[in-house]
Amino acid sequence: MTTSAVTRRILPTSPFNVPVAPIIEDFELGARVTHDQYGLGRIVGVEEDIAVTVDFGSRQERICRPYAKLSNL
Numbered sequence: 001m002t003t004s005a006v007t008r009r010i011l012p013t014s015p016f017n018v019p020v021a022p023i024i025e026d027f028e029l030g031a032r033v034t035h036d037q038y039g040l041g042r043i044v045g046v047e048e049d050i051a052v053t054v055d056f057g058s059r060q061e062r063i064c065r066p067y068a069k070l071s072n073l
Contacts, residue, residue, distance in 0.1 A: 024066050027052050035061075036069035 010016075027033065031043045038056045045053030051064045063070055 025070075025072060027067070027070075027072065032073040033070055034073055035063070040073075 027043050027046060029043055029046055032040070033043060033054060034040050035054065035056070038054070038059070038061060041054040041056040041061075043052055044055045044060065045062075047053075049065060051062050052067070052070070053060055053062050054070070
């Protein structure tokens with residue numbers, strides 16, 4: 001099988017559209033957040049573009065970027 005030098009055109013009505021990149025949120029120290037697995041928490045540490053540390057009451061978790069299950073309240 002050979003590859004062509006032509007780029008493929010994606011039709012807007014195609015069911016095989018390219019997936020949209022997720023929006024990566026920025027978190028501030030002290031912000032209230034929710035996590036799908038751990039529940040409600042507060043940001044207690046921020047490592048720029050690497051990870052955040054969240055206090056969920058009974059435990060603290062370090063959550064790495066892209067923060068898939070973490071969202072601001």
